[in-house]
């Protein structure tokens with residue numbers, strides 16, 4: 603049975619290369635009730651990325667204007683570039699009854715939580731080892747040695763924020779991690795405070811009992 607509920611703002615964070623894009627893509631492909639928040643970024647496009655799908659690729663002046671105009675729900679400097687979550691798409695998705703998936707760093711998760719509080723569910727993904735993290739970054743073949751070194755150098759800092767999250771998973775095996783993420787989303791969707799349709803449903807159930815106490 604379907605009851606109206608508040609949308610979940612589902613955040614995935616991790617050190618670069620731990621697998622959050624991989625998990626996000628699997629979630630989006632398997633569940634039409636959740637849609638991706640498409641960030642704006644000033645970083646250059648990678649091979650295989652599409653403007654407007656993976657990110658909105660913008661120059662620094664455009665980004666600064668968007669920030670000054672209040673167009674971002676949150677934004678941060680990451681790896682020497684600016685990244686931000688456009689407010690409009692998130693609001694449209696929530697109004698359409700969707701859950702929203704965010705692939706953002708710990709600074710973004712913190713700001714989003716300040717904005718949207720308990721509607722936000724924060725999941726942090728750890729790699730099994732730092733050697734495996736570096737191996738994944740290299741195997742992805744999207745970044746230069748210099749970029750990979752910078753991402754590895756920042757990984758410890760990113761990981762140090764693990765305790766600001768509601769759930770922490772170790773992505774050793776993609777399918778296992780994906781199953782855990784799906785279980786979290788499913789349980790969060792079922793939380794009583796998100797099921798706004800429950801109030802009317804329970805009231806109608808009670809009123810349908812002729813012998814019920816009329817003050818209930």
Ligand SMILES: Nc1ncnc2c1ncn2[C@@H]1O[C@H](COP(=O)(O)OP(=O)(O)OP(=O)(O)O)[C@@H](O)[C@H]1O
Pocket residue numbers: 616617618619620621622623624625738739741742773774775776
């Ligand atoms: N459990 C896993 N085992 C082996 N390889 C994995 C696993 N999870 C992801 N990968 C691979 O590791 C690489 C990095 O994954 P991905 O791009 O999803 O990381 P990310 O956390 O989104 O990184 P970034 O923050 O830089 O976008 C990809 O090539 C992906 O296929």
Ligand SMILES: Nc1nc2c(ncn2[C@@H]2O[C@H](COP(=O)(O)O)[C@@H](O)[C@H]2O)c(=O)[nH]1
Pocket residue numbers: 615616617618641642645676677678680681685686687705706707708709710711
């Ligand atoms: N605070 C935000 N962080 C973001 C946003 N979009 C992406 N990110 C994070 O940046 C790094 C690097 O991403 P990459 O695509 O260049 O590898 C990663 O941790 C993302 O989660 C955002 O809108 N806000």
